[in-house]
Amino acid sequence: MRRMEVNRQQAWETLTKYTQSEALRRHALAVEAAVGWYAQRLGEDEDFWRATALLHDFDYEMHPTLDKHPQDGAPILREEGYPDELIEAVLSHAEHLAMPRDTPLKKTLFACDELAGFVHACGLVRPDGIATLEPKSVRKKLKQPSFAAGVHRDEVYRGAEELELDLDEHIRNVIEAMRPIAGQLGLKTAAA
Ligand SMILES: [Fe+2]
Numbered sequence: 001m002r003r004m005e006v007n008r009q010q011a012w013e014t015l016t017k018y019t020q021s022e023a024l025r026r027h028a029l030a031v032e033a034a035v036g037w038y039a040q041r042l043g044e045d046e047d048f049w050r051a052t053a054l055l056h057d058f059d060y061e062m063h064p065t066l067d068k069h070p071q072d073g074a075p076i077l078r079e080e081g082y083p084d085e086l087i088e089a090v091l092s093h094a095e096h097l098a099m100p101r102d103t104p105l106k107k108t109l110f111a112c113d114e115l116a117g118f119v120h121a122c123g124l125v126r127p128d129g130i131a132t133l134e135p136k137s138v139r140k141k142l143k144q145p146s147f148a149a150g151v152h153r154d155e156v157y158r159g160a161e162e163l164e165l166d167l168d169e170h171i172r173n174v175i176e177a178m179r180p181i182a183g184q185l186g187l188k189t190a191a192a
């Protein structure tokens with residue numbers, strides 16, 4: 001497959017072939033929404049960026065430990081026909097592989113991964129999901145270590161820095177990106 005032939009529908013099919021967990025599929029959708037939002041704003045190849053985001057944790061269900069994820073997923077993506085550029089971006093989201101995040105796509109994926117998960121967690125404990133969620137309350141929750149303890153705070157902060165964005169602005173963007181798919185993410189919506 002060449003870059004131009006990659007599309008999000010195909011990536012969704014690959015993801016759902018290897019991932020049955022609803023939570024993992026929702027995580028993929030949340031990160032996709034955020035990365036897609038940035039692609040659109042930056043005038044990048046949105047379909048390619050979305051496909052990459054959808055696939056970043058595609059192997060997590062079969063490789064839930066860092067001695068395998070995501071590196072052991074890479075040969076499967078290669079077999080499925082995905083181009084090196086996508087596979088390299090997927091690999092670069094993993095801190096333990098210490099790969100350079102030297103493209104806008106790599107920086108964006110890294111910056112959206114943990115934060116989308118965290119915003120999702122914030123929304124799950126609010127009566128209207130993320131409909132009225134503000135950066136200020138996300139920042140407050142980031143400072144409570146017991147809340148969504150699995151989210152690496154340092155990666156959230158570093159992600160925004162690498163994007164050269166103010167943290168509040170990045171949080172606002174990710175919330176805005178996720179709002180249209182709140183229902184799919186299992187979040188309550190203002191209307192419901
Ligand atoms: Fe991951």
Ligand SMILES: [Fe+2]
Binds near residue numbers: 027031113114
């Ligand atoms: Fe992830």
